[in-house]
Amino acid sequence: MVFRAGRSSRVRLRTVVCVGLAVMVVGSAGCGADSGDSEQAVDLGKLDTGSYATTPKDPTAADPQARGRVVEALRVGNIMPLGSEVDxxxxxxxxxxHVFLGKNSFSGYLNVEHFDADTPGFVSGFATEAQAPAESGRYSLDNAVMIFDSESAAANAAEALARTGFDMKDEERAEVVSLQSNQHPTAHIIWSPKKQNLAAWYPTGRFVIVSVINQAEEFYLQSYWNAPPAPAPMALADKAIEVTADRLKSFQPTPPDKLTALPLDPDGILRLTLPRPEGDRTANAFPGTLDKHGALHKADEPEVSRALFDKTGVDVVGYGAGELVRTRDHAAARTYFDTAFIDKFQHRIDSPPGLPNARCVKYHGPSKSAFPFTCHVTFGRYVASVWSQQQQDVYQRISAQYAILAKSK
Known part of the structure; x- marks a missing residue:
């Protein structure tokens, strides 16, 4: 969850809102926001916000059924175990x-060509991926929960998905074998010795727990660099199923005909989050919210982020065209802002015109998937982050996000 930026040239934010004929943000108390030290005034009328929304707005759904499925998946994300809670x-x-509603299945190791045919009654799913560091062998676990409209649909889908199996060439499929778990005998499990991949589909109630273990890199590191052996893949799959199934005991799935009644913004943070424009593919997020635990699935190092969440009282995160973190109070937001965004590959660039409070960075590093530009800003108890391929766009996003928060007072 925590996006990291350069720590040099720290900007400490002291924000209080006042509204007059010209909407300004000034450093004085008594205007309906947390009081703080004096800082440069922000004239919202001079911010370049492009075509982005600049006022708070309660979220709506163009497709209530699809949005209800997304909300249901995010509810599951809030109770799913982190990888470190499995191993x-x-x-x-x-x-x-991410949330998946169909063929955008969660694991690149699995064949999704027949996903829709294999999963009648599928509602939605939530997936995560965690990895051990190189010194521990660098094996990985993809873990997901799929929700179905009935127990029979879940059981049938688990069997069908296991038959479809891995995404591999036909000649490679011949060496894939089926395995049996003594701990979870109803799980459908396949193993590829050549690829060092194991996948398990375990139906339980209206859910299918899907656990995919990849040890290809671990196999290489162990063979050539004497890395310690990873846990046996079957044992790791059993543990993932066990821990995830235990968490699901506290989750009550929504009846399919009630999905559209699920609240889109149960914590009141999504109305303050910069909405994702229709068709936007810039932000690698989803429209919705995750609670304190659920948001840790987005953290590079979840245990580090857990400590920061605890320290600053984070309780919920909103996701739209970026993300909005709600902390305990104004002081906690400043602490979060000054602690969370650290990355040696990100270097400070100028703040957007008219918004000196924002901290913006440009990425210079090895990742080909990293967004080049990221900006962060704090306001009251909130810390916002946006990212983009274009510098002007990231400036407009953070300026619009700031305006939304300023106008919420």
Missing amino acids: PLLTHNTDVP
Whole structure:
């Protein structure tokens, strides 16, 4: 969850809102926001916000059924275990967790060509991925929960998905074998010795727990660099199923005909989050919210972020065209802002015109998937982050996000 930026040239924010004929943000108390030290005034009328929204707005759904499925998946994300809660060595999240409603299945190791045909009654799913560091062998666990409209649909889908199996060439499929778990005998499990991949589909109630273990890199590191052996893949799959199934005991799935009644903004943060424009593919997020635990699935190092969440009282995060973190209070937001965004590959650039409070960075590093530009800003108890391929766009996003927060007072 924590996006990291250069720590040099720290900007300490002291924000209080006042509204007059010209909307300004000035450093004085008594205007309906947390009091703080004096800082440069922000004239919202002079911010370049492009075509982005600049006022708070309660979220709506053009497709209430689809949005209800997304909300249901995010509810599951809030109770799903972190990788480190399955195996303490899985300390790094390696992919953006995401909601999936169909063929955009969660794991690149699995064949999704027949996903829709294999999963009648599928509602939605939430997936995460965690990895052990190189010194521990660098094996990974993809873990997901799929929700179905009935127990029979879940059981049938688990069997069908296991038959479809891995995404591999036909000649490679011949060496894939089926395995049996003594601990979870109803799980459908396949193993590829050549690829060092194991996948398990475990139906339980209206859910299917899907756990995919990849040890290809671990196999290489162990063979050539004497890395310690990873846990046996079957044992790791059993543990993932066990821990996830235990968490699901506290989750009550929504009846399919009630999905549209799920609140879109149960914590009141999404109305303050910069909405994602229709068709936007810039932000690797999703429209919705995750609670304190759920948001840790988005953290590079979730245990580090957990400590920061505890210290600053983070309780919920909103996701739209970026993300909005709600902390305990104004002082906690400043602490979060000054602590969270650290990355040696990100270097400070100028703040957007008219918004000196924002901290913006440009990425210079090895990742080909990293967004080049990121900006952060704090306001009251909130800390906002946005990212983009274009510098002007990231400036407009953070300026619009700031305006939304300023106008919420």
